[in-house]
Amino acid sequence: MLAAMLEEAHVTRTIRRLAPDTASRIAAGEVIERPLSALKELVENALDAGARAIEVRVDGALDHGFQVADDGTGIAAPELELALERHATSKIGELADLDRVTTLGFRGEALPSIAAVSRLRLTSRTGESEGATFVAVEGGAVIARGAAARAAGTTVEVRDLFFNIPARRKFLGTAIGELRAAVRMVECYGLAFPEVAFRFVVDGRERIDWPAAASARDRAGAIWGVRHAAQLLEVLEERDGVRLEALLGLPEHARTTREGQVFLINRRWVQNPALGHALRQAYGNLLPTGRFPSATLWITISPDRLDVNVHPTKREVRFADDRPVYSIVKGACAVPLARLHPPFTVVPGGTPEPAWADRVRELPGQESLGLEFGRLPAPAPGAAPGQGRGAPPGAAAAGPEPEFWQLHRTYILAPVRGGLVIVDQHAAHERILYELARTRLEGSKAVAQQLMFPAVVDLTRTQFEQVLELGPWLEHLGWDLSLLGPPTVVIHGVPADSIRVDAGELLQDLLDGVSDDASRTPHDDVTEHLARSYACHAAIKAGDAMSQVEMRTLVDRLFGTSRPHGDPHGRVTFVRLELDELHRRFGRS
Ligand code: ADP
Ligand code: MG
Helix, strand or coil: CHHHHHHHHHHCCCCCCCCHHHHHHHHHHHHCCCHHHHHHHHHHHHHHCCCCEEEEEECCCCCCEEEEEECCCCCCHHHCCHHHCCCCCCCCCCHHHHHHCCCCCCCCCHHHHHHHCCEEEEEEECCCCCCEEEEEEECCEEEEEEEECCCCEEEEEEECCCCCCHHHHCCCCCHHHHHHHHHHHHHHHHHHCCCCEEEEEECCEEEEEECCCCCHHHHHHHHHCHHHHHHCEEEEEEECCEEEEEEECCHHHCECCHHHEEEEECCEEEECHHHHHHHHHHHHHHCCCCCECCEEEEEEECHHHEECCCCCCCCECEECCHHHHHHHHHHHHHHHHHCCCCCCCCCCCCCCCCHHHHHCCCCCCCCCCCCCECCCCCCCCCCCCCCCCCCCCCHHHCCCCCCCEEECCCEEEEEECCEEEEEEHHHHHHHHHHHHHHHHHCCCCCCCEEEEEEEEEECCHHHHHHHHHHHHHHHHHCCEEEEEECCEEEEEEECCCCCCCCHHHHHHHHHHHHHCCCCCCCCCCHHHHHHHHHHHHHCCCCCCCCCHHHHHHHHHHHCCCCCCCECCCCCECEEEEEHHHHHHHCCCC
16 A cells, blocks of 8 residues: 555656646745744744734634734735735845844745645735725635725734645644643743734733733743742843843752753844753753753844844754853853852751761861751650661750651751751762862862771772872872782771761772762763762762751751862752742642
8 A cells, every 4th residue: 555655656756847836835844843833933023013912812722823913113005915915024224234134034925825725814904094904815715805994003813724735634742732832832932022022812811911021030030939039040141243132040040951941133033942952051060960950041142243034943053163151151041150159058956966977077268157056945855756876875865956867868958048958968078078078189188087997999800900000199189008919908097977887898989989970971070079979979869867966067067168069970959848839739828
């Protein structure tokens, strides 16, 4: 059957001209890939017309019926039908104008394409004209025209999209998925044009109602809520003729998809993998692999350094030279991220601390930030959760002390002003040890903690060679080793901040970690891998019980590091839960 069909396809070899109707539907299919593209084109037209307010109304589903109304310049009555003709545009006159495009549209293809594959009604009125006029089109053919009533501006109604291309109808996504994508598109253009008011109504229900906003942050507040918008980090930088403005989500707002990223180039909403990559680089190891920052980037660049005519739906653009754009995004976005510090600190408690707590506090400039933990009544003696190794006997019962709670021996719950932080004990300790290791590797050599009984360890061949290679660095980290001859080493002293008991095992894990660090690239400094591996293997593990003092020290130290939000692999170290959020969930206003 299939073979017969394919064979038949080969028979019709002579070249024939497609009927104009067929040709225009094929062309339309490129511009209008899916219902969302039709809506996007119409919203772009409204913005190009200088609209101050745009309203989208959907009737059931986009492919069933929707309309876009604006209060822009309008189209003069004599030009109404011209607007529906292919390659008719008011936006460019000649090829060279493509270098100067500042409008979103320029090809004169959208209206005719939509008209070719739907039942469309275009109603418009300019500021000067007495009344409005309309033209109705079905599958590209005009079926009615005449006078209409409306204020200055344009309304385009689109019904039964793809009614005459059954093949396309079969491949449409779900109506709900398409609506969700439509809301996201309007959000993106809402961010590109904060000064424009937007409304989006589905079956009479308002999904979006944003008044004109004074700033991008205000619009972000309308979209995501004022509290979230207030936390976004701001970037403003201009160099090499590229201007960048950005609102960056905090590392803990990172997502598993790129959905949270909006790239606007000369106010055009685009996809650009290079920008996504540069943004990701700016977050560095604040994020784990597989997590994508949420951010909105506004990039302004001279139109002659940008090719907007590379994709039928104009979703992609090409820079004459990527590098200045890439470097400004990577560089400028990294600045506020590097300065991130938590808005809360931990109060040093009055209870005696274990040796371990002292040891993790030795990095200069890492005093407690004087943060205040909420105080709750002391737990009853014996009822203190997570009282483990290292806790002074009776510490938990020794009077009022900041309440900590270890959850599943993995997370530390700590009340802070305005909410709660949940810290991943392993990730947090890794961040602390990583910074400690980096400092030592860069200069201030650690003093080894001498073992009372030196440990004799048999390494593998590779591990032994690594010790030869990394010898000086290991010493900087705080190892005191002597070589007994392949494959045996003697450990005389260990880095003081490790909590691991078995020195030989720690050394072996550390060396293995350096050789199989998956994120290792040839350009990386070996000390980076050593620091990461050390942090990973010397850190407290999930499943280890901790005393309250240990927990408090850990949290305190975490927030004394330069980048407390992520471990060295970029995994999140803590999550913050706002009291407001809890109140909201429990229905307290
Ligand atoms: P393009 O946007 O590429 O010029 P379109 O097919 O989308 O092509 O639109 C054709 C022309 O119709 C535009 O150049 C513009 O002059 C006019 N037009 C379309 N929509 C509107 C609108 N909402 N308000 C005013 N003019 C419009
Ligand atoms: Mg257009």
